[in-house]
Amino acid sequence: MKYLFLTIFILLNLSTIANARECKSGHINGDAFIYSDGKKVKVIKGTKIPDPANKIIMIFNKGGWIVKEGQYSGECKNLIPKNLGKISGTKIKGKELVLMLNGRLHKAGGADGHKCGWKFKGAFHQPWYDCLMKDWGIPKRVNVNKELINELVSKGTPRNQIFMSGISCGGIDTLRHKGLHPDDFNATIAFMPNCWDRRPDTPLRKMQIDELKSFKKIDALVFHSPVDGEGDWRSNSIWMKKDLGNIPGIQWIDTPGHTGKDIVVNGKKCGIKDKMKGGWEEAWPEGKEKLTSEKQFIKIDKKLYKEMKKKSAGHQLVSYSCFDYYHPEIIKFIESKI
Numbered sequence: 001m002k003y004l005f006l007t008i009f010i011l012l013n014l015s016t017i018a019n020a021r022e023c024k025s026g027h028i029n030g031d032a033f034i035y036s037d038g039k040k041v042k043v044i045k046g047t048k049i050p051d052p053a054n055k056i057i058m059i060f061n062k063g064g065w066i067v068k069e070g071q072y073s074g075e076c077k078n079l080i081p082k083n084l085g086k087i088s089g090t091k092i093k094g095k096e097l098v099l100m101l102n103g104r105l106h107k108a109g110g111a112d113g114h115k116c117g118w119k120f121k122g123a124f125h126q127p128w129y130d131c132l133m134k135d136w137g138i139p140k141r142v143n144v145n146k147e148l149i150n151e152l153v154s155k156g157t158p159r160n161q162i163f164m165s166g167i168s169c170g171g172i173d174t175l176r177h178k179g180l181h182p183d184d185f186n187a188t189i190a191f192m193p194n195c196w197d198r199r200p201d202t203p204l205r206k207m208q209i210d211e212l213k214s215f216k217k218i219d220a221l222v223f224h225s226p227v228d229g230e231g232d233w234r235s236n237s238i239w240m241k242k243d244l245g246n247i248p249g250i251q252w253i254d255t256p257g258h259t260g261k262d263i264v265v266n267g268k269k270c271g272i273k274d275k276m277k278g279g280w281e282e283a284w285p286e287g288k289e290k291l292t293s294e295k296q297f298i299k300i301d302k303k304l305y306k307e308m309k310k311k312s313a314g315h316q317l318v319s320y321s322c323f324d325y326y327h328p329e330i331i332k333f334i335e336s337k338i
Contacts, residue, residue, distance in 0.1 A: 020044045023076035030103035031148065033057075034074070036085030038321065041076050047148070049098065052156035056097045056163070056334060058189065059148065060084065063168025065195065066112045066137050067105040074101050079319045080167075087327050092335045095161065105170075107144045110137015113197070122290030124199045133207075138195060141173040142180065149185055163334060164188050167318060168230070169195035171222075172208060175244075179215030187337050188220040189330055191318040192228055193244075194235035198278060198294055202233050209243045217249040221333040223326065226257045229276035229313025231294065236279055253329060261311045263322070270322035272312035280305045 020035050020042035028034075033044040049055060060080060074081040081101070090097040116131035117123040145164065153159055162185040164174040171193030178188045196204035212218070222244065224237035234240075237254050245252050256263055263270045282297040291297070299305040317323050 034085035061166030061170030108140040125290040225314030231278040
């Protein structure tokens, strides 16, 4: 009898792969399950997947203040699908782990700051923040996430086998969702969470950090970098760990800093092309009520700025093959929650 069950299990997994179609070029639009061997990416479009009761689904939310309609979820040949998609097919307690791209985040809408900037002929002052927060899209993502999760549950995947993950603003929104609605899904995996602007003491950062710290518990695995490199004020792991590291339920993994101009993980150079856009301290220019460009912020240590801007940024580390070193940590975390 045990051989019969083994045969059925193998056939079901072969059926899943058979339903996947190779993605040879271009963008992946909409919801999609992702499989990758590091060279070829295979995709199952939509929310229907064979044997859903025996799947562990890790939904991935992209970053950005706003995701516009028609904006792709990923690219076939690189970035998240090619590299993070390698975890798909992993067996955890007799069930198959599958990465899924959330392709409906555009439904959350939101503001990117440009419209408010044009309205006030400048930005980073209180009227600009008030305007931006009226249509801040990150809180609206909760309902979009719920819609996708409920659809997966209706097709047969138990909530306990659904995990939310995301990078940058996607990491913030999934941490927030877990804190607000802990029963919606199992747990969160957040990659380099930050989602604000570069003004020192920006109220956008305070608003989000204060809310996250107000939750009694957030079941999450957080990856972050001391050389994150985004322009967001104090968004690297040094600062973020001070604010989020003591929240009950959060497990924290620090990724490496710079080795020369690159980032090296377990002896492997990452070869990240994106350069540092932040990570140095800046000041508000004296006498200014509002700014018309981020370049108007004053670099406090100009020598450090000139050195840092030539180095690789760790914000998109999860998109590179050197991050494969951490895939077992993701799998171990998920296994501990099932």
